[in-house]
Amino acid sequence: MSQGAVGDDVDGVVAIVAVVSSKKHNSHSPSPVKVVVPASPESEVEEDGVALLTDAESPAVRENGDLFASCQLLTNSFEAGDGITWYKAVFLIVNAALGAGLLNFPRAFQEAGGILSGNIVHVIFTTLALGSLIIIAKCGSERNCKTYQELVLDMCSLGWGMAASVCIAVYCFVTCITFIIIIGDQFDRAFASFLGSNFCHSWYLNRKFTMTISSLLLIFPCCLKRIDGLRYMSYIGVLSIWYLTAVIIAEFYTGDYERGPITEFNVSWTQIFDVVPTICFGYQCHVSCVPIYSCLKDRNASTFSKACVSAVVVCLMVYTISANYGYLTFGSLVDGDVLLSYDASKIQVLLAVILLALKSWTTYPILMFCVREAIGDLYVQLRRISPVEAAISEPRRRKIIALLLWAASILMALFTPNINIVVKLLGSLAAIFIFVFPGMFLLQEVLGKRGNLIPFTWSRRMLVGVAMFYVVVGMFAFGLAFTLGVRHIMHPDSSQPLCK
Structure with a gap:
């Protein structure tokens, strides 16, 4: 890669022109595509004409704040040839999976028709999610890919690779909206507990003002620059999730809350699948698992499969405990964001509220960084901007895109009544990452080997x-989750706002 293609800006972001192509389709690939990506101290490695993104700066890693910070810290600490052990990979996968989805699990069990049906569907789809992780581990180890998008590009086509990039960018943007809604929810809960139910009649305590001003002061400045300084804060996110789980358990035994009817199993078969979007959103670590694999010291499918199984078991325990205890505490009265159902005047609940808001403040810029770079890359490609022009205009373009994305996320969050709607929409995209693409990987792996005169046995x-089952289930889950999200937008649920 020539030095002439590199230009620096004041924030240390370097615009680098890379040629994206598939090794498998070199003879049939269209003209090279110019992609502008940020450089990092771990600069890109060019192999066979393909510029591979590093683990720390790839869009797939930036999709999750905890993963990006942890992986960047790790890659700064070891030389080429070294790596992390499988149990450290377990920690990274758990960081990638556990998140805001936990808040919606108790309500999802109510929507699924009861605690028994909710647990059954949860276990079934968790098993399927684990199976797709193993598929990705096997295919990723054979293709030696660095990111999820690269694996899609290598195993499918250039078009599917671009589609994966677009889906990841949209997923990150909608997740940013979720974080703003969570921030507003936590402000409302704290104010209602200490000031009464009419707190929002004061303009400076109104939800729309607190969401906007806190995002402007605490989030927007970080969206304009690099996010290396947030690496240590990201661990607060893991602490907040585990602490929230502990609070949910403790409040079940010590709290005195009004509880609605608790259903065990009383649903139609269509209602059971209402829990699917929440499960997909809660277990979406598949985009991140490919770069985690590239961090391993012992890079093989069996080692990474062991890490995946261990991580999913941990996530299953956390989600199951939180969902069951949360639902048993409130029954049918449980809120879409379970933390809103607790009394924030209690110091332990207030601490959980603060930690969750802090997690949202520190993770939002990391996700926005991914969206910002993806849209910037797309803009450069569509406008066919030269490498020199792209490098010169990068700082201005970055700030304009960040401003527009931040404003758009704020506006959408202000008019979204609750997190339940956003989780449904995010679940639709997560279903593609968890089921559709892994099914395509497995199908390509099996049918591709048939051309080598390998007998097409029963196995x-x-x-x-x-493979076909995964693709069909993924498309079904995508359509179901998207439909539920649209239905919730058109007909919001009857949950009452805290300020009356």
Whole structure:
């Protein structure tokens, strides 16, 4: 890669022109695509004409704040040839999976028709999510890819690779909206507990003002620059999730809350699948698992599969405990954001509120960084901007895109009544990452080997059936989650605002 393609700006972001192509489709690939990506101290490695993004700065890693910070810290600490052990990979996968989805799990069990049906569907789809992780681990180890998008590009096509990038960018942007809604919810809960139910009649305590001003002062400045300074704060996110789980358990035994009817199993088969979007959102670590694999010291499918199984078991325990204890505490009265159902005048609940808001403040800029770079890359490609022009205009373009994205996320959050709607929409995209693309990977892996005159045995036919099953389930889950999200937008639920 020539030095002439590199230009620095005041924030240390370097515009680098890379040629994206698939090794497998070199003879049939269209003209090279110019992509502008940020450089980091761990600069890109060019191999066979393909510029590979580093673990720390790839969009797939930036999709999750905890993962980005942890992986960047790790890659700064070891030389080429070294790496992390499988149990450290477990920590990274858990960081990538556990998040705001936990807040919606108790309500999802109510929507699924009861505690028994909710647990059954939870276990089934968690098992399927684990299976797709193992598929990604096997395919990623064979193709030696660095990011989820690169794996899609290598195993499918350039078009599918671009589609994966767009889906990841949209997923991150909608997740940013979720964080703003969570911040507003926590402000409301704290004010209502200490000032009474009419707190929002004061303009400076109104939800729309607190969401906007806190985002302007605490989030927006970080969206304009690099996010290296947030690496240590990201661990607060992990602490907040574990602490929230402990609070949910403790309040079940010590709290005195009004509880609605608790259903065990009383649903139609269509209602059971209402829990699917929440499960997909809660277990979406698949985009991050490819760069985590590239951090391993012992890079093979069996080692990473062991890490995936261990991480999913941990997540299953946390989500199951939180969902069951939260639902049993409030029954049918549980809120879409379970933390809103607790009394924030209690010091332990107030601390959980503060930690959750802090997690949202520190994670939002990391996700916005991913969206900002993805849109900037797309803009450069569509406008066919030269490398020199792209490098010169990068600072201005970055700030304009960040401003527009931040404003758009604020506006959408202000008019979204609760987190339940956003989780449904995010679940639709997560279903693609968890089911559709892994099914396509497995299908390509099996059918691709058939061309090598390998007998098409019954075992291979079963693998084709599994691959098709994943694709069908993924498309079904995507359509279901998207439909539920639109339905909630058109007909919001009857939950009352805290300020009456």
